Amino acid sequence: MLSIRNLHAAVDGKEILKGIDLEIKPGEVHAIMGPNGSGKSTLSAVLAGNEAYEVTEGEVLLDGENLLDKETEERARDGIFLAFQYPVEIPGVSNLQFLRTAVNAMRVHRGLEELSAVDFMKLAKETTKQVDLDPAFLKRGVNEGFSGGEKKRNEILQALLLEPRLAILDETDSGLDIDALKVVADGVNALRSPERAVLMVTHYQRLLNHIVPDYVHVLAGGKIVKSGGRELALELEERGYGWLGIKDSDEVEAG
Amino acid sequence: MANTDKQVNELIKREYEHGFVTEIEAETFEPGLNEDIIGRLSAIKKEPQFMLDWRLKAYRRWLEMDEPNWAHVGYPKIDYNAISYYSAPKRKEDMPQSLDDVDPELLKTYEKLGIPLHEREKLAGVAVDAVFDSVSVATTFKEPLAKAGVIFCSISEAIQDYPELVQKYLGSVVPAGDNFFAGLNSAVFSDGTFVYVPKGVRCPMELSTYFRINAANTGQFERTLIIADEGSYVSYLEGCTAPMRDENQLHAAVVELVALDDAQIKYSTVQNWYPGDENGKGGIFNFVTKRGACIGKNSKISWTQVETGSAVTWKYPSCVLRGENSVGEFYSVALTNNYQQADTGTKMVHLGKNTSSTIISKGISAGRSSNAYRGLVKFGPGAEGARNFTQCDSLLIGDQCAAHTFPYIESKNKGAIVEHEATTSKVSDEQMFLCRQRGIDPEQAVSMIVNGFCKEVFKELPMEFAVEAGKLLEVSLEGSVG
Ligand SMILES: Nc1ncnc2c1ncn2[C@@H]1O[C@H](COP(=O)(O)OP(=O)(O)O)[C@@H](O)[C@H]1O
Ligand SMILES: [Mg+2]
Numbered sequence: 001m002l003s004i005r006n007l008h009a010a011v012d013g014k015e016i017l018k019g020i021d022l023e024i025k026p027g028e029v030h031a032i033m034g035p036n037g038s039g040k041s042t043l044s045a046v047l048a049g050n051e052a053y054e055v056t057e058g059e060v061l062l063d064g065e066n067l068l069d070k071e072t073e074e075r076a077r078d079g080i081f082l083a084f085q086y087p088v089e090i091p092g093v094s095n096l097q098f099l100r101t102a103v104n105a106m107r108v109h110r111g112l113e114e115l116s117a118v119d120f121m122k123l124a125k126e127t128t129k130q131v132d133l134d135p136a137f138l139k140r141g142v143n144e145g146f147s148g149g150e151k152k153r154n155e156i157l158q159a160l161l162l163e164p165r166l167a168i169l170d171e172t173d174s175g176l177d178i179d180a181l182k183v184v185a186d187g188v189n190a191l192r193s194p195e196r197a198v199l200m201v202t203h204y205q206r207l208l209n210h211i212v213p214d215y216v217h218v219l220a221g222g223k224i225v226k227s228g229g230r231e232l233a234l235e236l237e238e239r240g241y242g243w244l245g246i247k248d249s250d251e252v253e254a255g
Numbered sequence: 256m257a258n259t260d261k262q263v264n265e266l267i268k269r270e271y272e273h274g275f276v277t278e279i280e281a282e283t284f285e286p287g288l289n290e291d292i293i294g295r296l297s298a299i300k301k302e303p304q305f306m307l308d309w310r311l312k313a314y315r316r317w318l319e320m321d322e323p324n325w326a327h328v329g330y331p332k333i334d335y336n337a338i339s340y341y342s343a344p345k346r347k348e349d350m351p352q353s354l355d356d357v358d359p360e361l362l363k364t365y366e367k368l369g370i371p372l373h374e375r376e377k378l379a380g381v382a383v384d385a386v387f388d389s390v391s392v393a394t395t396f397k398e399p400l401a402k403a404g405v406i407f408c409s410i411s412e413a414i415q416d417y418p419e420l421v422q423k424y425l426g427s428v429v430p431a432g433d434n435f436f437a438g439l440n441s442a443v444f445s446d447g448t449f450v451y452v453p454k455g456v457r458c459p460m461e462l463s464t465y466f467r468i469n470a471a472n473t474g475q476f477e478r479t480l481i482i483a484d485e486g487s488y489v490s491y492l493e494g495c496t497a498p499m500r501d502e503n504q505l506h507a508a509v510v511e512l513v514a515l516d517d518a519q520i521k522y523s524t525v526q527n528w529y530p531g532d533e534n535g536k537g538g539i540f541n542f543v544t545k546r547g548a549c550i551g552k553n554s555k556i557s558w559t560q561v562e563t564g565s566a567v568t569w570k571y572p573s574c575v576l577r578g579e580n581s582v583g584e585f586y587s588v589a590l591t592n593n594y595q596q597a598d599t600g601t602k603m604v605h606l607g608k609n610t611s612s613t614i615i616s617k618g619i620s621a622g623r624s625s626n627a628y629r630g631l632v633k634f635g636p637g638a639e640g641a642r643n644f645t646q647c648d649s650l651l652i653g654d655q656c657a658a659h660t661f662p663y664i665e666s667k668n669k670g671a672i673v674e675h676e677a678t679t680s681k682v683s684d685e686q687m688f689l690c691r692q693r694g695i696d697p698e699q700a701v702s703m704i705v706n707g708f709c710k711e712v713f714k715e716l717p718m719e720f721a722v723e724a725g726k727l728l729e730v731s732l733e734g735s736v737g
Contacts, residue, residue, distance in 0.1 A: 048688075048692050049691075049692075050688055051684075051688075052684065071691070072688065072691040072692055073691040073692075073694055073695060073696060073697070076691065076692050076693060076694040077694045081692075082692050084689065087689070088683065088685040088686055088689050090686050090689070090690075090703075090704055090707060091707060091708070092706075092707030092708050092709075092710045092711075093703055093704060093706070093707030094707075097703070098690075098693075098703070101693075101695055101699065101703060102690075102693035102694050102695055105693070105694040105695050105696070105699075106694045109694065141707065142689075158693065162693065162694070
């Protein structure tokens with residue numbers, strides 16, 4: 001479904017991604033690990049179409065079509081979903097209104113009827129429970145005054161409602177306590193299906209205890225320096241990044 | 256940052272939808288302003304002598320006044336002798352006795368504007384007075400209002416039918432010598448709305464006036480006077496549109512509100528005058544004086560305004576809080592785009608004991624527009640225990656617009672309490688990226704973010720109009736994202 005070929009990207013003239021190659025097939029779960037500053041968020045942002053980043057070389061195909069030519073909202077409607085590492089607040093816009101607008105935009109794109117306020121409310125309430133959020137969160141401004149953990153669960157809530165084909169999760173596990181981590185992992189596992197793929201960006205291996213990946217890639221200095229199966233994550237946990245010749249300012253957390 | 260700006264720079268491409276001109280036979284004065292013109296205007300309206308005297312006094316006063324130049328706006332010098340001071344649709348009768356007497360072209364105009372005046376399709380529960388150029392053309396729901404004792408008519412009718420009320424209150428809140436534009440209006444106002452709600456009456460429906468400028472080179476100078484007698488309540492809404500014309504047109508209105516003991520007036524405005532084209536050509540100069548006097552104890556006046564139109568706006572709906580425990584409120588959304596300029600805000604003058612006021616101002620600037628909030632909170636020596644809360648937020652869309660805040664506080668009373676909060680924010684690239692990543696169109700995203708920003712003000716609008724106001728913002732923002 002997604003082919004990334006020799007992808008280079010820069011921000012403010014500085015090259016961050018220096019030649020990424022990655023194939024993701026339907027049903028697969030890929031984990032991208034790597035120290036801070038290695039370019040994980042940059043890769044996620046470039047795939048989603050953040051215009052702050054400039055693609056300088058390479059290509060990305062989604063189902064054989066050039067993804068990089070498309071506007072952010074078109075990519076989203078084609079099924080690319082990004083759970084943000086730092087979700088932004090939109091004061092005054094209720095989460096409910098935001099979610100309904102998004103879900104209906106997708107539905108229109110898919111040739112489905114828009115959901116009425118009542119039907120959407122019902123769906124949204126059920127889904128908030130699934131990620132252990134109080135339905136009262138639907139009435140609050142988008143991410144307005146949410147705690148770190150609530151923001152992350154809100155991202156998963158959006159993924160569940162929007163039913164993406166490829167969900168990119170940028171450090172959705174960071175800053176979560178063990179219970180919240182479990183809730184997020186359950187949400188992601190609920191998303192898994194033979195038609196869907198997940199690209200999980202994480203600094204730590206502990207999330208991978210709950211969401212077992214098919215492939216693990218190590219990103220360092222803007223390149224994938226090693227790929228393997230889930231055992232690679234365990235090895236990283238035990239030995240840190242040092243044995244791959246990578247410096248990491250933070251210690252890899254024991255899972 | 257670059258991407259929102261790019262989108263923003265490309266958004267407003269939809270045309271002003273009320274920009275049509277109605278072909279109608281009109282009686283229009285030749286341009287020019289002098290005592291003779293004022294005499295003719297007064298005669299055409301069959302005004303009593305006191306009214307003519309009042310106008311002439313105002314005119315003589317005005318000749319000695321200077322046009323204000325302190326507002327944060329710039330516009331070419333206005334030639335007051337190049338304006339026609341009266342234009343009215345020609346009719347068989349002097350005044351339409353019922354809607355059947357109203358020119359069908361006019362009825363059609365109001366229908367196009369979404370304001371049906373015809374009996375069978377009138378806005379449910381809203382009584383409308385429609386003012387076309389210089390005259391009131393129709394007032395709906397007269398009978399049920401009369402049954403409640405509420406007087407709702409054009410000010411021209413009021414001058415003839417209720418001269419004692421008019422004489423007592425006209426100019427009592429905004430005297431002719433108040434400012435240059437108020438002086439001009441006092442001399443030449445041609446029509447407007449009059450409301451009187453008697454003691455203890457809660458007005459059974461929303462009252463609304465719809466102002467429409469149609470004729471070219473005509474100024475609109477309407478005068479609105481609302482009196483809420485003891486213990487009464489009224490909610491009033493005005494809406495405004497004008498055709499698209501390349502030359503600027505002047506609109507200099509005066510609105511006076513009077514609230515007696517325990518009375519409440521809620522005054523809402525949705526102002527959508529033609530703002531000029533995307534290069535800043537044409538548009539209405541909206542120089543308006545609006546003021547309410549809470550003369551009775553426990554009285555309350557609320558101004559809610561959603562301002563998206565006009566090339567240049569100069570407007571400060573204010574409250575004079577004279578009665579003990581009286582309350583003044585000002586809720587405002589002012590949106591400017593392209594080359595629009597707005598200098599708007601409020602004055603809260605606390606004279607009585609324990610008076611309180613709230614100011615919530617939301618300014619949104621897009622394109623190359625300039626949007627200024629100007630507010631004065633004043634406490635007189637007798638304003639023991641008075642308090643004000645001001646919140647003043649600006650939202651910028653793009654990087655070529657400007658927002659300014661000029662809050663002034665004058666206090667002659669040490670016991671008065673003032674709280675002031677101000678913020679300036681931008682529709683950020685991160686917010687836009689989040690919305691678009693969720694499949695939402697950029698235009699829809701901006702309008703959603705702006706509507707969220709305005710929520711505190713929209714909730715003050717009567718229900719029917721809150722939805723309208725949201726839509727109006729959406730249209731006014733078109734072209735600010737691309
Ligand atoms: N908007 C930006 N402006 C300047 N530098 C950036 C920007 N975004 C990321 N970078 C730089 O790019 C590198 C990779 O960042 P990022 O993709 O966030 O890494 P990770 O998510 O792996 O921690 C870092 O050196 C970071 O400072
Ligand atoms: Mg990151």
